[in-house]
Amino acid sequence: MSTPYQERFEALVSALREALHPGEQFTLGYNAEQSRFVRFNHAKVRQAGEVAQASAQLRLIREGRQAEQQFTLGDDAQLDRQRLQDALKQLRQTLPLLPLDPYLKLDESAWHSHSVQDPTLPDFSEVLTLVEQQAGDLDLVGIYAAGPICRGFASSFRAFGWHQANSFNFDWSLFHTNGQAVKANYAGQVWSGEDFSARLQLAREQLEYLGRPTITLKPGSYRAYLAPAAMDEIAGMLAWGGFSAQALATGNSPLQRLYTGDDKLDPRVSFSEQVSGSLSPAFSSEGSPRKDVALIVEGRGHARLVSPRSAVEFDLPGNGADSYEAPCALSLAPGELASADILARLDTGLYISNLWYLNYSDLPAARMTGLTRFATFWVENGQIQGPVSTMRFDDSLYNLLGKQLEELTRDRELILSTSTYGQRQTGSSHLPGALVRGLTLTL
Amino acid sequence: MFDSSALLRQRFAALRSKAELFSLRHVKQSHQSLSVRRNVAEPPFFSQDEGAMLTVRLNGVEAYAATADLSQSGLQRALEHAEALARQITGHHLLDLRDQPVPSTRHDHISPNFDQSLPNLADCLELLATESASVPKDERLVDWQASLGMTLVEQTYLNSAGAELRNAQRFIFPGLGVTASDGRDSQSRSLGRENFGQQGGFEVVQRCGLVGAARRIADEALQLLLAPNTPSGARDLLLMPDQMMLQIHESIGHPLEMDRILGDERNYAGTSFVKPSDFGQLQYGSPLLNVTFDPTIDEELASYSFDDDGTAASKQFLIREGKLLRPLGGALSQFRSGLDGVANSRACGWNRAPIDRMANLNIEPGDQSLEQLIKGIEHGILMRTNRSWSIDDARNKFQFGCEWGQLIEHGELKGVVKNPNYRGISAQFWRNLSAVGDSSTFQVLGTPNCGKGEPNQVIRVGHASPACVFRQIDVFGGDA
Numbered sequence: 001m002s003t004p005y006q007e008r009f010e011a012l013v014s015a016l017r018e019a020l021h022p023g024e025q026f027t028l029g030y031n032a033e034q035s036r037f038v039r040f041n042h043a044k045v046r047q048a049g050e051v052a053q054a055s056a057q058l059r060l061i062r063e064g065r066q067a068e069q070q071f072t073l074g075d076d077a078q079l080d081r082q083r084l085q086d087a088l089k090q091l092r093q094t095l096p097l098l099p100l101d102p103y104l105k106l107d108e109s110a111w112h113s114h115s116v117q118d119p120t121l122p123d124f125s126e127v128l129t130l131v132e133q134q135a136g137d138l139d140l141v142g143i144y145a146a147g148p149i150c151r152g153f154a155s156s157f158r159a160f161g162w163h164q165a166n167s168f169n170f171d172w173s174l175f176h177t178n179g180q181a182v183k184a185n186y187a188g189q190v191w192s193g194e195d196f197s198a199r200l201q202l203a204r205e206q207l208e209y210l211g212r213p214t215i216t217l218k219p220g221s222y223r224a225y226l227a228p229a230a231m232d233e234i235a236g237m238l239a240w241g242g243f244s245a246q247a248l249a250t251g252n253s254p255l256q257r258l259y260t261g262d263d264k265l266d267p268r269v270s271f272s273e274q275v276s277g278s279l280s281p282a283f284s285s286e287g288s289p290r291k292d293v294a295l296i297v298e299g300r301g302h303a304r305l306v307s308p309r310s311a312v313e314f315d316l317p318g319n320g321a322d323s324y325e326a327p328c329a330l331s332l333a334p335g336e337l338a339s340a341d342i343l344a345r346l347d348t349g350l351y352i353s354n355l356w357y358l359n360y361s362d363l364p365a366a367r368m369t370g371l372t373r374f375a376t377f378w379v380e381n382g383q384i385q386g387p388v389s390t391m392r393f394d395d396s397l398y399n400l401l402g403k404q405l406e407e408l409t410r411d412r413e414l415i416l417s418t419s420t421y422g423q424r425q426t427g428s429s430h431l432p433g434a435l436v437r438g439l440t441l442t443l
Numbered sequence: 444m445f446d447s448s449a450l451l452r453q454r455f456a457a458l459r460s461k462a463e464l465f466s467l468r469h470v471k472q473s474h475q476s477l478s479v480r481r482n483v484a485e486p487p488f489f490s491q492d493e494g495a496m497l498t499v500r501l502n503g504v505e506a507y508a509a510t511a512d513l514s515q516s517g518l519q520r521a522l523e524h525a526e527a528l529a530r531q532i533t534g535h536h537l538l539d540l541r542d543q544p545v546p547s548t549r550h551d552h553i554s555p556n557f558d559q560s561l562p563n564l565a566d567c568l569e570l571l572a573t574e575s576a577s578v579p580k581d582e583r584l585v586d587w588q589a590s591l592g593m594t595l596v597e598q599t600y601l602n603s604a605g606a607e608l609r610n611a612q613r614f615i616f617p618g619l620g621v622t623a624s625d626g627r628d629s630q631s632r633s634l635g636r637e638n639f640g641q642q643g644g645f646e647v648v649q650r651c652g653l654v655g656a657a658r659r660i661a662d663e664a665l666q667l668l669l670a671p672n673t674p675s676g677a678r679d680l681l682l683m684p685d686q687m688m689l690q691i692h693e694s695i696g697h698p699l700e701m702d703r704i705l706g707d708e709r710n711y712a713g714t715s716f717v718k719p720s721d722f723g724q725l726q727y728g729s730p731l732l733n734v735t736f737d738p739t740i741d742e743e744l745a746s747y748s749f750d751d752d753g754t755a756a757s758k759q760f761l762i763r764e765g766k767l768l769r770p771l772g773g774a775l776s777q778f779r780s781g782l783d784g785v786a787n788s789r790a791c792g793w794n795r796a797p798i799d800r801m802a803n804l805n806i807e808p809g810d811q812s813l814e815q816l817i818k819g820i821e822h823g824i825l826m827r828t829n830r831s832w833s834i835d836d837a838r839n840k841f842q843f844g845c846e847w848g849q850l851i852e853h854g855e856l857k858g859v860v861k862n863p864n865y866r867g868i869s870a871q872f873w874r875n876l877s878a879v880g881d882s883s884t885f886q887v888l889g890t891p892n893c894g895k896g897e898p899n900q901v902i903r904v905g906h907a908s909p910a911c912v913f914r915q916i917d918v919f920g921g922d923a
Contacts, residue, residue, distance in 0.1 A: 036528075037898045041707050044537035049507035050524050051794045051898075053494065059486070070490040074511040083491070090489060097565040099484050128535045142710040143897035171897075173710045181709065250586035251624030252631070262627060356713075359833040361844055361864050362921025364629045369842045371835045373713075390835045392842060392866070396922060420898035443840050443866055 003116060005032050005054075006162050008077065009152040012056060013160075015081045019088055020156065021062075025106060027287045029057035030152030032073075033424055035145055036124065040172065043131060043140040053423065054150075057285065058084070060091035064100040067091045105308040105318070107288045110158035115282065117165040121146055122191035127170070130193055134200050135174075138207075142172025149424050151281040161289075163281035165189060165426075170196070171418045173374065174203050180210035180387045183229070183354055183374040187416040189279075206375055212386035215378040221438040223349030225342055225379075226400075228413035228431045233355040234400070235330050235429050237368055238271070243295050244325035245310040254366040254397070259301035263366075263398050266405040270333040271296040273305065275320075278329035279416065280426045283320075290320040290328070299402070331430040335408025342409065344382040345435055351377040351384065352439075355393075366397035369442070392443040400436055409433040444557070444611050447471065448599060451495075454515050455601045460522055462499035462529070464545055466602035467518065468751060469495040470793040477564065478590035478618075479571040487564065494793035497521040501529040503541035509794045543778045546753030547604040554612040555741040559644035567591055570654065577657035578621060583668060584661055585624045590636070591648070592616035592891075600753055608749045614903060615647035616640040616891060619656055623664040630667035630861055631830070632660045632846055638685045638829060640889050640903065641742040650742075663847065666859050672920030673848050673860040679823030679877070680865055680916040681816055684886035686845050688906035689829040691804055692893070694869035695727075695734055696904070698838035699761060700895075701772025701780055702799040712895045713836030716870055717767070722782055725767040728873030733807040734762035736771065736785040743905035744889035745802035749786065752797050756786035761804075765873070773799055791900040798896050803889075803905035809879025816878050816912050823851040824918055826863045834869075842866040862921030872913065880909030 009030045016028060032054035039047040054073040059066055069087040073080045127144060146168035153161040169187035184203040186196050226234070238255065247253035257263040273293040275282060283289050286308055293303045304316065305325040311318035337345060350372075358370035371392050378385045396402075409432040417427040447469065455467050476488040494511040497518065506529035508521040562570070571589040578587045593615055600608040618636035622629055634656050641647040648654065682690060698715040702708055717725070738746045738756040749755055754774045761769055772780060773788025776799050789800040817825070831844030848863030849856050867875075889905035 035898075038532070039707065039897050041537055041705075041709075045532040045535045046537045046707055047505075047796060047798075048528050048532050049496075049509065049796055050521075050528060051509040052521075053509070053511055053794050055492070066486045068486055068488050070488075070492075072492045072494060072511045074494075074513065075517060076512065076514060087489075087491070094487060094489075094564060097563075098487070098568070101486060102483060104486075125531065128532065132535060139706075141706060145898065171710065175706075175709060179714075183710070251622050251629030252586060256629070257627065260626065356836055357833045359831045359842075359844075361831060361842065362862050364627065365922035367922050369831075369833050371833070371840065373836050390837070390840060392833075392835070392840050394842065421894065421901055422899075424898075443842070443868075 003164055005150045005164060006152070011077055012080060012084060013154040015084055019085065023062055025061040025156045027059040027155045028153070029285050030150065031055050031423055032150040033147060035147040035424055038144045040131065041141045043135045043138055056084070058087050058091065060088065060095065061104065061106065062095050064104060065095045065098045066101055066104055067094045067098065103309045103312045105312045106157070107159065107308065108157045111289050113161040113282045113289065115163050117189055118148070119166055119190045121166050122168050126193060130196060134197055138204065139175040140172050141175065142170065144170045145420060145424060149426060151426070153283050153287055155287050159287060161281065161283035165279060169416060169418055174207050176207055176210045178211065178214065180214065181374050182206040182210060185418070209377060209384050210375065210387045214389050215386050216389045217391055217441060219442050221440050223346060224436050224439040225346045225349070225351050226434045226436065227353045228415065228433050230352045230355040231332070231431045231434055232415050232429050233358050233370065235332065235431060237358045239326045239330060243305045243327060245304040245306040245314055245316055246325060248304055249314045254360060254363050255301060256364060258296070265296065265299035265398065265402045267298045268335055268405065268408055269296060269299050269401050272331050273327040273329060274331035274430065275329050278428050280328040280428065284322040286322045288318065288320040293319050328427045332432060334410050334412050334432045337407040337409045337435060339409060339411045342433065343379055345407065346379050347382055348380045350388060350439065351379050361394055367395065368397065369394040391441045393439055394442045395440040400439065401434065404436045404438045406435040406437050445597060445599070445609055448609065451599055451601065454518055457515060458519055458522055460499060460526060462501045462526060464500040464603055465522060466498045466600065467495055468793065469599045471597045472594065472792065474592065474594045476592045477567050477571060478588055479568065479575040480588040481586065482572070482575050484568055484572065492792065496793050496796065497525050499525045499529050500540055501526055502533065503539040504529045504533050504536045505540055506532065507796050538779065543775065545602065545604045546606045548749070548753065548755065549607040550748055551609045552748035554642040556644035556646065557611055557613055561593065561645050574619060574653065574657045578661045579658065581665065583623045583625060583665060584621060586622040587661065588620050589657065590618040600751065602753065606753050608753055610747055612642055613644070614640055614642055614744060617648045617651040617653040619653055619660055621661045621664045623668040625668060628668060630664055632663040632667065633828060634660055637890050637892055638688065638888060640744050640891055641887065642744060642746060643742050647742070667847065667861045670859045670861040673824065673863040673918060675919040677915045678918050679820045680913045680918060681820060681823060681825040681851065681910060682913070683825065683827035683910050684884070684888055684908045685828045686826050687806065687908035687911055688888045689832055689843060691806060691906050691908060692801065692904065693832055693834045694838060694841055694872060696771065696801040696804045698869060699771045700799045701770040701776035701782070701784060704770065705776065705779055708895065711897050713838065716837040716839040719780055719782065721767055722769055726765050727762050727767040728765040729876040730764045731809060731876050731879045732762055732765045732873055733760065735760055735805050735807060736787065737803045737805050738786070740803060740887055740907060743803045743887050743907060744903045745905045750788045750797070751790045752788035754786040754788065759785050771799055771801060773797070789902060791902045795896070795898060795900045800895065800902050801893060801904040803907070805907040806909060806911070808882045808885045808909045810881050811878050812881055813884050813910055816880055816910055817851055817856060818854040819878055820851045820912065821853060824863065825849045825851060825856065826865070831864070839869050841869060860920065863918065864920065865916050865918045867916055875913045875915065876911060877914045878912040880911060884910040
């Protein structure tokens with residue numbers, strides 16, 4: 001069944017087909033959202049608003065040349081058609097000015113994909129009431145974002161994709177009076193006041209540990225447990241060019257030594273792009289169905305993410321990656337460590353709930369630096385002693401998930417992206433925690 | 444320019460609201476992105492974006508609604524959505540803004556050379572292709588790219604108190620990057636890209652130095668590939684402007700943002716090691732440190748006359764002779780904190796609300812030439828061009844990395860070293876500032892990519908700085 005968003009997109013596609021000149025091909029991407037954004041500070045509403053936005057990305061191809069224009073769409077179908085005509089005009093004027101594009105490759109299959117998940121969105125009044133009732137005595141800060149997100153794609157080869165999902169993402173922190181904080185999140189498609197309350201209660205309980213005297217560590221190597229949210233920061237760094245066919249071919253990937261076989265990770269480490277079953281669209285913005293891809297298998301580099309352009313440039317089979325060649329649903333295989341055993345197995349060391357602001361100190365060596373943030377504890381003999389003041393680590397992936405990896409957890413967390421740069425994002429990751437023998441702290 | 448003004452004015456006048464104050468901020472933005480990578484023109488990318496944010500203040504409670512539907516009914520609908528939301532959050536709101544002053548000024552601000560026509564697309568591509576083709580043939584040079592981004596922004600702010608503020612700005616972002624690799628190690632050199640952008644016309648491309656630079660940049664990438672690692676240990680550190688801008692940004696700019704200090708950003712961008720009571724008291728850096736919020740350097744990325752909340756912008760010292768004076772706080776933060784701030788309430792587009800942002804945050808020049816700075820160093824290192832940045836959520840413990848390092852011994856520049864990194868603590872680092880370059884070392888730089896806020900926003904910020912020397916900083920290299 002089509003939705004008003006889909007009907008608008010289909011009307012645009014029809015108008016485009018009618019306007020096309022002989023010899024021209026097109027791809028048309030579509031993004032839309034109707035979002036409510038509410039920021040909280042001290043458990044009160046700091047800033048509240050709604051954003052209704054939609055845009056199209058038109059790529060026009062003719063005689064071996066291509067150019068792309070993105071343009072805003074509104075609620076006026078006639079005005080949107082005019083914007084489409086303006087974009088077509090600009091692209092038609094541009095194409096003759098371009099040289100032939102040797103890496104132009106189009107997916108000419110007439111694939112179809114359709115997914116609409118429109119459960120009822122949360123009642124915002126209930127959200128406000130729950131925050132007031134259950135966090136009114138807490139220093140809660142964060143953001144509630146909710147509403148429908150749409151992604152569409154069509155091509156002159158009759159490919160058509162539609163993805164629409166109602167979702168919410170409440171991302172917050174609770175701060176202790178001593179400045180320590182714990183991070184929590186409740187995201188998904190079906191809101192439950194009970195589930196939200198349970199997450200809030202869990203965070204409240206963790207907050208009590210943060211009231212203990214803060215422990216300051218000296219630089220050195222420490223046993224550490226990295227919770228899934230901390231692992232997500234490391235995975236995010238790998239997503240930044242790590243698996244990209246272009247980055248791997250041009251010395252710009254942090255995993256180049258893994259893919260050349262010069263280095264390896266622990267055999268228990270297997271990463272994949274697991275689009276099926278994720279909340280991401282089943283098609284890329286480039287117009288290809290996304291595929292599940294085994295990226296790292298048993299500690300060794302396997303497949304790369306290959307966009308249509310890289311497929312031609314580097315003579316590789318494409319696998320549905322978009323132009324950034326970044327995973328949208330990165331998954332790390334689970335290990336054997338039971339959640340109940342984490343503290344006992346850690347014994348003495350750092351329990352790290354979150355990491356923050358990672359970057360590379362030596363990219364080809366996959367050596368990265370970053371900081372602890374939110375609920376990092378010092379543990380002795382399997383017992384939490386107290387929060388640790390912010391520490392910087394600087395270590396190589398080949399240590400953390402290689403020589404120093406002791407175990408991955410059996411349970412994994414599905415982490416939905418909280419990113420709202422430009423628009424609400426649909427990416428996710430599915431990750432276990434990791435117990436490491438040595439994490440190098442430097443500052 | 445401002446083609447939409449008359450219609451916007453008419454539609455704004457026809458809006459009906461029960462709010463004591465309402466405003467419309469209309470933003471129209473177009474962008475063109477061109478690049479030639481490894482001698483192949485990438486497909487050009489264009490964008491056209493237009494929409495408006497309607498904000499209401501109802502019994503002291505503010506809310507907004509952003510829409511791309513600019514018809515009379517579309518704007519009215521958005522205004523009513525904002526009103527309904529303001530009513531819904533009443534009683535749950537943090538701020539009572541009934542007494543916050545409201546702007547009522549009328550003014551136009553226009554970028555330098557805004558009307559200058561630029562070379563056409565074919566000529567721009569030819570320029571980039573020529574630069575790309577100048578990269579020497581060497582199998583170790585595995586990747587290179589010349590690029591040019593151009594953004595036009597027109598913004599109109601109207602409010603029910605009579606304000607009408609219009610901005611017309613053009614931003615130019617030239618870039619060049621080359622990567623050398625021996626199969627195991629890789630080293631890159633770049634010019635412009637994320638470290639440079641200015642307002643203006645084609646003269647910005649000239650000022651960046653893009654034309655004719657490819658051969659030198661490629662040669663420097665090859666030099667780095669052959670260079671030894673940066674040695675570890677304490678050294679005097681000479682930072683050139685294209686690293687100073689990152690140092691200023693992360694360890695002065697973000698910690699002085701008043702909304703961070705007030706706690707709004709604690710869940711995402713973070714907090715600050717600076718407290719409200721530090722203003723007027725804290726010795727942030729050595730007496731050589733003079734930091735200004737300066738919207739008056741025409742070509743700098745965030746020069747403007749009024750910010751996005753309608754506050755008049757003027758040059759202000761945030762730090763003078765090392766002492767912390769005022770935060771980066773716009774009208775709302777000033778109202779909340781009682782501190783004097785600056786006009787830095789900014790939004791990245793029509794679909795995001797203004798918050799405290801850096802704008803142009805600069806270090807004032809000192810009195811030493813680059814030659815004098817180098818001569819004054821017994822055992823040190825020069826670093827240029829940021830490539831890695833990481834700092835804690837209170838903006839204190841940092842680690843930064845550069846593309847290019849060069850050792851300094853006994854007052855002379857020595858060999859090139861790769862992977863130059865350094866780390867420190869903001870609260871101490873600036874007190875080690877021991878020499879500041881004169882105006883001959885001063886460069887007006889900036890970046891299009893400053894991220895912050897919930898919902899997230901990425902915005903253009905300007906940084907101008909001379910070269911500076913810091914005593915006894917912990918430097919180190921990489922693994923390779």
